[in-house]
Amino acid sequence: MSSAHHLLSSVNNHCILDGVDFNTTVLKQKFTMKNIRQFQICSTRWRSTAHSSVIKESPVNVNVNVTNEIIAAKSYDEVPGPTPWPIIGNTWRMLPVIGPYQISDLANVSYILYKKYGKIAKMGNLVGRPDLLFVYDADEIEKVYRQEGDTPFRPSMPCLVKYKSQVRGQFFGRLSGVVGVHGEPWREFRTKVQKPVLQPQTVKKYIQPIEEVSDYFIKRMQEMKNENSEMPADFDNEIHKWALECIGRVALDARLGCLRPDLPHDSEPQKIIDAAKYALRNVALLELKYPFWRYLPSTLWTKYVSNMDYFIEICMKYINDAMMRLKNKSQLVNENELSLVERILANESDPKTAYVLALDLILVGIDTISMAVCSMLYQIATRPEEQEKIHQEMLNILPNKDDKLDASKLEKMVYLKAFIKEVLRMYSTVIGNGRTLQKDMVICGYRIPKGIQLVFPTIVTGNMKEYVTDHKHFKPERWMKQSSDYMHPFASLPYGHGPRMCLGRRFADLEMQVFLAKLIRSYKLEFLHKPLEYKVTFMYAPDGELKFKMTERPT
Numbered sequence: 001m002s003s004a005h006h007l008l009s010s011v012n013n014h015c016i017l018d019g020v021d022f023n024t025t026v027l028k029q030k031f032t033m034k035n036i037r038q039f040q041i042c043s044t045r046w047r048s049t050a051h052s053s054v055i056k057e058s059p060v061n062v063n064v065n066v067t068n069e070i071i072a073a074k075s076y077d078e079v080p081g082p083t084p085w086p087i088i089g090n091t092w093r094m095l096p097v098i099g100p101y102q103i104s105d106l107a108n109v110s111y112i113l114y115k116k117y118g119k120i121a122k123m124g125n126l127v128g129r130p131d132l133l134f135v136y137d138a139d140e141i142e143k144v145y146r147q148e149g150d151t152p153f154r155p156s157m158p159c160l161v162k163y164k165s166q167v168r169g170q171f172f173g174r175l176s177g178v179v180g181v182h183g184e185p186w187r188e189f190r191t192k193v194q195k196p197v198l199q200p201q202t203v204k205k206y207i208q209p210i211e212e213v214s215d216y217f218i219k220r221m222q223e224m225k226n227e228n229s230e231m232p233a234d235f236d237n238e239i240h241k242w243a244l245e246c247i248g249r250v251a252l253d254a255r256l257g258c259l260r261p262d263l264p265h266d267s268e269p270q271k272i273i274d275a276a277k278y279a280l281r282n283v284a285l286l287e288l289k290y291p292f293w294r295y296l297p298s299t300l301w302t303k304y305v306s307n308m309d310y311f312i313e314i315c316m317k318y319i320n321d322a323m324m325r326l327k328n329k330s331q332l333v334n335e336n337e338l339s340l341v342e343r344i345l346a347n348e349s350d351p352k353t354a355y356v357l358a359l360d361l362i363l364v365g366i367d368t369i370s371m372a373v374c375s376m377l378y379q380i381a382t383r384p385e386e387q388e389k390i391h392q393e394m395l396n397i398l399p400n401k402d403d404k405l406d407a408s409k410l411e412k413m414v415y416l417k418a419f420i421k422e423v424l425r426m427y428s429t430v431i432g433n434g435r436t437l438q439k440d441m442v443i444c445g446y447r448i449p450k451g452i453q454l455v456f457p458t459i460v461t462g463n464m465k466e467y468v469t470d471h472k473h474f475k476p477e478r479w480m481k482q483s484s485d486y487m488h489p490f491a492s493l494p495y496g497h498g499p500r501m502c503l504g505r506r507f508a509d510l511e512m513q514v515f516l517a518k519l520i521r522s523y524k525l526e527f528l529h530k531p532l533e534y535k536v537t538f539m540y541a542p543d544g545e546l547k548f549k550m551t552e553r554p555t
């Protein structure tokens with residue numbers, strides 16, 4: 001039984017609030033007094049934070065408005081969306097051959113649902129999971145985010161939830177990290193690691209190490225060129241190696257050697273990359289296409305579990321080495337000089353916190369950043385005008401080829417940063433975010449019950465006319481201070497929002513800025529092949545061989 005049905009069957013038959021009889025035909029779906037109070041509290045909260053400068057209402061007025069809003073709201077059953085079939089509901093739409101929706105096409109599916117049904121669309125009756133509710137209204141997205149509380153529930157990756165909490169529950173215990181973890185265990189862990197991971201001064205310490213890795217990778221790119229000065233067909237895998245090398249520096253205090261030219265295909269770093277990719281890229285398949293693992297251990301599920309076991313086994317070797325090295329290090333110096341791992345070890349009695357954090361960062365930090373970089377490079381290579389602007393900016397900031405980066409130089413890279421934001425707006429690497437509603441709410445005029453999974457398709461909202469001036473134009477300048485273009489603050493959120501926002505975002509930004517700055521400072525990039533289409537794997541990125549032509553610039 002879905003949560004919606006559960007709600008319907010568990011409410012009182014008759015209640016009166018503010019003189020309104022709820023046992024009327026106006027409200028087909030009834031709310032209990034408790035539901036309404038919860039609703040009033042959350043509604044008051046978002047009004048006071050989101051629009052405090054505009055709406056000044058007394059609590060009494062708010063209550064009246066809220067009650068009116070509930071009365072006026074349409075029932076959940078009326079939310080438009082594709083009609084489910086008996087028994088298999090809407091899951092068939094994702095099935096191979098007969099289903100019209102392919103995982104690789106999920107970004108288009110998001111657009112199609114919006115075009116067909118408007119600002120809210122329900123994909124109901126999915127096997128083994130709550131309904132998916134797509135919300136395309138940036139004001140409503142803002143409303144949900146602003147009242148999500150201390151323990152937001154991001155519904156992605158239930159397969160990882162099962163893996164961490166049941167299959168390997170003994171290994172993870174209460175310290176199970178942030179990815180695929182919910183409620184208090186998530187909040188406790190996030191509180192432990194949030195400060196060191198996101199503190200600007202910790203991140204600044206990695207400018208030089210990330211620059212070292214990136215310089216070495218750019219040198220390797222020179223060696224990889226073929227007779228046409230083009231990158232190899234599997235260049236995206238080389239980018240994954242760079243990404244793992246960067247994460248290794250951050251989460252393990254180590255150079256893993258992923259960029260060695262003689263790195264064998266069955267090397268441990270390559271196996272980590274393959275295992276992390278497998279873990280992320282099969283989430284959508286397990287969730288939407290083959291959700292039957294919830295009831296029977298399917299082949300895909302068994303493979304997923306053994307892949308995760310393998311991923312943890314190899315990573316643990318590297319993490320153990322890192323811990324040994326740190327233990328043997330003579331007297332730790334003052335706090336400002338500590339690396340991220342050292343900082344966590346210094347503050348936490350249980351070293352497992354550093355282990356589990358490293359596992360999470362490696363798991364989600366390789367494919368995300370790699371696919372984002374693939375997308376950035378493709379956009380740079382196919383937009384010569386913008387590339388020239390980045391190059392000129394870099395010449396000003398790094399006049400000599402061998403100049404080194406620092407925080408103040410990075411600060412000056414306003415055009416490059418705006419370019420990155422614009423790519424993420426138009427081609428958001430993570431196509432959407434989500435939240436499981438933890439209390440009933442009115443969204444887009446419908447009463448939405450607790451438990452429903454909301455999807456915020458940033459790939460659509462970031463490209464909507466009413467939220468973005470000149471929405472069809474690729475225009476990095478819109479992100480610069482002097483721009484007067486309008487952008488709804490909740491339309492383009494590539495890293496999510498609120499207390500659960502991307503934990504690696506500062507490192508992701510740093511890695512992209514450093515690598516692109518150094519590359520475009522000294523090289524011209526072109527893509528002289530048929531234009532590529534964007535597809536969703538788990539990430540949204542150009543689909544095809546990234547055979548960029550790389551030419552050294554004269555200065």
Ligand code: HEM
Pocket residue numbers: 154178179180190247360361362364365366368369372429430432433434494495496497498499500501502503504505507508
């Ligand atoms: C451009 C690259 C990236 C994008 C677009 C991205 C995007 C996201 C998004 C949308 C979320 C969900 C946020 C929310 O629920 O509000 C997320 C979560 C997360 N990201 Fe990233 N990410 C990127 C790179 C990274 C990197 C490099 C790392 C690790 C170093 C990382 C680590 C994480 C972690 C650990 C979470 C889970 C946070 C939590 O649930 O508490 N991400 N990311």
